[in-house]
Amino acid sequence: MAASLDGFIARKDGRVDWMETSDEFVAGQTMDSEVVEAFLKTIDCYVMGSRTYETALSFEAKGFGWAYGDKPSFVLTRRELPRTRDTVEFYSGDLAQFVNARLRPKFRSIWFVGGGAVSGECLRRGLADEVRYSILPILIGDGIPFFEKLDRDVALHLAEVRAYKSGTVELRYEVRGKRTAQPNAST
Numbered sequence: 001m002a003a004s005l006d007g008f009i010a011r012k013d014g015r016v017d018w019m020e021t022s023d024e025f026v027a028g029q030t031m032d033s034e035v036v037e038a039f040l041k042t043i044d045c046y047v048m049g050s051r052t053y054e055t056a057l058s059f060e061a062k063g064f065g066w067a068y069g070d071k072p073s074f075v076l077t078r079r080e081l082p083r084t085r086d087t088v089e090f091y092s093g094d095l096a097q098f099v100n101a102r103l104r105p106k107f108r109s110i111w112f113v114g115g116g117a118v119s120g121e122c123l124r125r126g127l128a129d130e131v132r133y134s135i136l137p138i139l140i141g142d143g144i145p146f147f148e149k150l151d152r153d154v155a156l157h158l159a160e161v162r163a164y165k166s167g168t169v170e171l172r173y174e175v176r177g178k179r180t181a182q183p184n185a186s187t
């Protein structure tokens, strides 16, 4: 996910208006849309919490489109939510069992979209092989943390760093003690 420097992925009320920053880091690289597209192709399925899904639906309603293409998108929820496309499937229950028994045998690269609740649970339950963390050049003081309710240390290995002209720094960590070979799950 992308977060403010103080570690928040959204304001407390879910707003992400602060993501439009206007920084310029002269030595940074330009985000190449072809590279982004090629990377997105490597993702086999998405998993997201219901609040992230609701944000995605509201973006779509405002005309920004559906961010997850035609890839299978699994939404975690205990509620009845609108299902706007065939690629969306709802799940309620134990996350580790869902990922290990249902998703891993079928999908190589499982992308946890977020938000903070799901991301925290994913790390807490030892389900993530990698963490991709983009820091935006802004502090917002309060909000929804990247990892909610993380109750233990998780040792990481810094595998990749990229700084962009926009002032965003993209970090890729491998979760230590996990296999790094495919199949993998990222958050």
Ligand SMILES: NC(=O)c1ccc[n+]([C@@H]2O[C@H](COP(=O)([O-])OP(=O)(O)OC[C@H]3O[C@@H](n4cnc5c(N)ncnc54)[C@H](OP(=O)(O)O)[C@@H]3O)[C@@H](O)[C@H]2O)c1
Pocket (backbone or CB within 6 Å): 001, 002, 003, 008, 009, 010, 013, 014, 015, 016, 048, 049, 050, 051, 052, 053, 055, 076, 077, 078, 079, 091, 092, 093, 094, 095, 113, 114, 115, 116, 117, 118, 119, 121, 144, 148
């Ligand atoms: N900055 C970024 O890159 C980024 C990325 C993603 C999201 N976000 C933002 O993050 C915010 C949402 O994050 P969040 O932490 O509030 O919520 P979230 O993680 O998106 O969703 C949490 C909800 O998912 C459901 N859930 C989670 N685990 C479940 C399970 N095992 N079984 C059934 N249901 C389960 C529960 O809702 P129910 O009540 O439906 O059961 C839970 O309250 C949004 O504002 C979104 O825009 C930001």
